[in-house]
Amino acid sequence: MxxxxxxxxxxxxxxxxxxxxxxxxxxxxxxxxxxxxxxxxxxxxxxxxxxxxxxxxxxTKKALGLAVLRDRVAAAVERAWIAPVRAAPTAAAGIAAAFAGIIAELKRAGEVTGCPLNNLAIELARHDAAFRTEIEAVFLRWRRAIAEKLRQDLEAGLIAGLQPDAFATFVVASYSGAMTMAKVSQSTVPLELCAAELAKILEDARRPAGPPADTAGRGSPQRRPRR
Amino acid sequence: MxxxxxxxxxxxxxxxxxxxxxxxxxxxxxxxxxxxxxxxxxxxxxxxxxxxxxxxxxxTKKALGLAVLRDRVAAAVERAWIAPVRAAPTAAAGIAAAFAGIIAELKRAGEVTGCPLNNLAIELARHDAAFRTEIEAVFLRWRRAIAEKLRQDLEAGLIAGLQPDAFATFVVASYSGAMTMAKVSQSTVPLELCAAELAKILEDARRPAGPPADTAGRGSPQRRPRR
DNA sequence: GGTAAAACAGGACGATCATCCTGTTTGACA
DNA sequence: TGTCAAACAGGATGATCGTCCTGTTTTACC
Structure with missing residues (x-):
């Protein structure tokens, strides 16, 4: 002392x-x-x-940038997307919750600065290999969390006729692009439209009642196999 | 002389x-x-x-940047997206053609530099009002071309159950986000996945045979109105 | 052919960029 | 309490940023 x-x-x-x-x-x-x-x-x-x-x-500035990516951007994706998706009962609910939370936050802030991961991704992905690797890892965790939830829904027989990994990429892509347009137009409308479209698609992929799927059983889903 | x-x-x-x-x-x-x-x-x-x-x-550099946006970026969007969509028989075919053309070009180039509009949009949208306005105008023309084609398909009774403007925004968002991920991963896979997902969705929205729709007629579409 | 404006060349300019260097203060440990 | 490395302050550094300025060449027009 x-x-x-x-x-x-x-x-x-x-x-x-x-x-x-x-x-x-x-x-x-x-x-x-x-x-x-x-x-x-x-x-x-x-x-x-x-x-x-x-x-x-x-x-160096690069070291600071990498710290921002690892400490803040990864955490932001975790908070805004991964956690809501994991906590939700279904993938559809989780995706809807993530969109809703982000839209609410944007309206509260009164301005749209864009997705931090996308902002840095576009500027730094080709600029430096270390940045690219770090950014890719965050995208991967993001997609994985959604795909994992989709897989759970599939195995539970709640949805049918979609590939988890492909659809997870599709969700992330739709959100990212919508956020870019939201940033350009300084409006949440693009996000709301895309959230609604994704909700419709997931609604169409939903099974009627949902008796736990006979996973290894007969290959004919009950409703509209999406080829 | x-x-x-x-x-x-x-x-x-x-x-x-x-x-x-x-x-x-x-x-x-x-x-x-x-x-x-x-x-x-x-x-x-x-x-x-x-x-x-x-x-x-x-x-100024800003003047040069605006010229790039007006002369090259707008033209790139016109060439890669608007023209293929307008020339195609249906919106689904046009969207597929746009994706296919861009993917082929990327594979030929051997590298992914990203969508020029998105690249500048994320960097400059909030940086300067003139840039923002110009970028927003290009996005608008892009969405309008797709929406217009969707409207034609709807009126021709080829598809049903989707809103042209909302879905056009969704298409542009999906592509933009997919291109960002493609740039990060230096791979065309995200684009291919998203193109396939959009194709599936448009396939599901397709009407069976397609007798020219009784536009003003009864309000019950023949197949699965997407609420 | 003479003239004036447009089209360029090439460097000067101050500001800002990211980094580095020297020196001082703090805190942990002996 | 003395010591030393870590934690900071504050400015120097050269490079590069975007812009501007002076001067020369080309071109259009009379």
Whole structure:
């Protein structure tokens, strides 16, 4: 226990806290202005720190960008998509919940800054191999979570006639593209339209009542096999 | 007619040609490295010109960017999507043709640089109002072409149970998002999966034989009204 | 052929970019 | 309490950013 009666502290060393502030500031700035559009000076000013601290925690801008991807963007996808899908009773409910949550948040914010993963993906996928790998991993986890839920629904006999992996990719693609248009039009309408379309498709894939499917049994689904 | 027997020409004034070279170089560079990622020096070097010429044709980088959007990006969307959709017998065929053409071109190129409209949209939509307006206009024309074709199919009784405008937005969103994933994974697979999903959905919306629909007639479509 | 504007060349310009360097403060441990 | 590495401050650094300025060449028109 050091003498804590020192009159006034000039500085408080808080490496983890400052690191978080830097990553958060970068996350926000990248989301608003893009990776190349946001300058280092702006980032350290927003985080309330200086060049020395930034260099200590992140030697290069690339290191900071990777931290944003790993810590914030991956977490955002987890929070907005993976968790709702996993928690929902069905894939259809989970997808609807994810869309609804994001739309509600956008309306509350009053502006559309776009999907953080897509924003960085388009700007950095071809720019650097490390970024590309990291981004691809997040996309993969995202698709996997949806596909897994779809597989559960299929095995439970709740839906029929679709391939989990292909449809999961389709869902992510529809959402991503809708968010891009939402960003351009600064409106949630594209997201609402796409959510409705996906809901219709999943409704059509639903089985009538749903007696647990005889998984290995006869190959004839009860309703409209989608070829 | 001037004396054309001058020994050697040092320069050939070709304002329109140089302008095209500048716009083309910028289009390529923006596609590969993004708007902010591509520098002015790089652009004028690629176009084989100097600062004076660039300043003469485009006073600012923004002016050059807008020219790229109007001249090249809009044309790319027109060529890859609007024209195939208009030329096709049905919307389903047009959408399939657009996907197929783009996938074939990507395989020929051996790399995926992404949709030029999406690339610029995500980077510039929130950066500048002029860019946003221009990008939104291209998206609108794109969606309108698909919606128009869907409306024709509906009126011809070829399909039923979907809203043209909403579904057109859905198609553009699916493609855009799929292209983003294709860029990240450097693979055409996401595009192929999404094309197949859209084909399935449009197949399900197809009417059996297709006697020209009694447009204003009874409100009960022959097969599975999608609510 | 003379003239003026358009079409270019080529470099200067200040600002900002990301990174690095030196020096000071803090905190853990002996 | 003394020591030392980690954690920061703050500015220097060269490179590159986009823009602008001066001067020369070409072209259209009289």
């Amino acid at each position: 050091t003498t804590r009666s020192v009159p006034a502290r000039k500085r408080t060393n808080d490496p983890e806290g400052l690191r978080q502030r830097l990553v958060e500031a970068a996350h926000v700035a990248f989301q608003l202005k893009g990776y190349h559009g946001a300058g280092i000076h702006e980032l350290k000013h927003a985080a309330g720190t200086t060049g020395g601290a930034l260099a200590h925690h992140f030697p | 001037t004396t054309r027997s001058v020994p050697a020409r040092k320069r050939t004034n070709d304002p329109e040609g140089l302008r095209q070279r500048l716009v083309e170089a910028a289009h390529v560079a923006f596609q590969l490295k993004g708007y902010h990622g591509a520098g002015i020096h790089e652009l004028k070097h690629a176009a084989g010109t100097t600062g004076g010429a660039l300043a003469h044709h485009f006073p």
